[in-house]
Amino acid sequence: MPESAVLGVGMTPFVRRSDLEAPVLGRTALVQALVDAAVDWPDIELVVVGAVGLGVSAAGQLVAQMQRTGVDAVAVENASATGSAAFALAQDAVASGRVGLAAAVGIGSLEAALTATQQVPRLDLRTVTGAMLPPVLFALRAARRFHLYGETIEDHARVVVKNLRNASQNDLAQRRTPKSLEEVLASPMLAEPILRDACCPLGNGAAAVVVGPMGARPGAVRVLASITGSDHWHPAGGSHPDPSATARVASAALARAGIGPEDLDVVEVHDAFAVEELDYCEAIGLCGAGEAANALAAGTFDVGGTVAVSPSGGLLARGHPGGATGLAQVVEVTTQLRGRAGHRQQPGARTGMAHMIGAGGICTVHVLGGD
C-alpha cells in the first residue's frame, strides 16, 4: 500500500469580506497547490471539496471553475473540521491505492453557515439556556479552568498575544496587527472571562492541498497519520462538546505515526477561543493538565520554543473561514516542515500536527513528517 504525501499547497489570504465567490477562491487555492506540486489538473483523479455554507453541489461549483476533465468529485461537511475531513478523504484515497493523485479544497465561510442556521429564530432547550452561543460555552470552560488551576484572564490573553505575533509574520493571515497584553485585555468582554480578542474572527478564504504517493518529489511531506473520531457522551453532553475527544484522537494519531507528543515540533490546534489552545495543548500531551498557561508564559509554545503552537496565528489570528480552516492548518504544517515559513519558521521542524474540532462532536488529527 503506498504512503501518501502532501505534494503541493495553496491558500488565499483570509479576509473579513471577499468580493470573490467561494468557488472562485477555491479555484485560486487549488491552482496554487497544483503549481506547487508540479501537477496538471487533468492528472488529478479525485477532488474532495470541504464546503461550509455553500448549499448543494459544492463539489460541482468548484469543478465548474476548472477545466472540465470528468474528475471524480465529492463534497464533505464537518462543521469547523470540514477542511480536515476533505484532507482525510483525499489522503485515504491515495494511501489505499484507489487513486494516484487527489486534491482537497476547503471553501465557504463560517459566517455563511451561521447565517443559514440563524435565519429561522427558534426557542428550544439550547437557545433559552445560551447553549447556542459559542462564547458562552467557552466562557464556562475558561471559568472552570480558573477554578481548577488558578488561571487568570491574563493567562488566556497571552494566547492571543502569541498568536497575533505569529500572524503578523504571515502574509495570508486575517489579523496581522500584533497587540500587547494590555491591548488584548482592553478588548470588549463577550462572556466573562472571554474577551472579543480571545475569539476567532469570521472570514472568507480558501486553502487546497495536492496529495500523492510518497516518492522522490522535492518538498513532499509524508502523511504519518490521519485519524477522526466523534464524541463520547459525558455529563454535559446535552450542551457541550466532549472534553476527552482530543486526547483520544490525538493519542491514536500519535500511536499510528509511531511517535510521542514530545516529538512534535509544530502543532496547529483548533484555537477558535484562547481557552481551547490551553485545553488542547494539554490533551495532546504537550504538557500536563493545568500546566499549559505556565508553559505558554515561559515561551514553550512560541516559535523557537520547544514546540511551536499555532505558528500561522491559528484560528484566533490567521482566521477561521469555515471550510478552509482545516486545510489551512495542513498548509502551515507543510510549509513549516519544508522550512519555508520565513520569520515564523520553527527551527529544525521535522514533525507536525494539525488538530480540528467540528461542532456537533467531531475531532480530526493529522500528523505530518518531513524527511
Next chain:
Amino acid sequence: MNLDPLLHPVDDAVVAVGKGVVTLVGGRCRTCTRVHFPLQACCPTCGGIAEKANLPSAGKVHAVTVTALPVPGAPSPTRIAMVQLCADVIVQGVLQAPVAIDDIVHVVGREIAGPDGPLLGFAFAPGCGDA
C-alpha cells in the same frame, strides 16, 4: 414565582409540577442505569433502552459566566451556569442571581416570551429550595 402552571413548556425536558415549580426530565438507561439529559432516543453511553427520569431539583455550580449576548427570555446581562445535578448530569441554564462555583442552586420555572405567547422554561436560583 408567579408562573401560570398551564404554560406550554419550551421543551419536553421542562415539566411543570406545581405553580412555579418545574422539574427537569432526562433519561435513565434500563441496562446501564446511567442518567442523561436531555432524554435521548436510546442511552447515549451504551445504546440501551432509555426511559424518562426526573432529575434532582438542586445541585452544585460547576462553572458560571455572565454575558451581554442575547439569551431568549432572559434579562441582559445574563448569568449562566453549568450545574451538576447528579453524578451523570451537568445542565446549563440561566441564573436568577449571582452565585459562585461550588455553590448550591435549585431549579425554578421561568417564563419565556415566545412568538405565540409565553412559554415555560427553567432557571437556577441560589440555595437548595425545597429539596
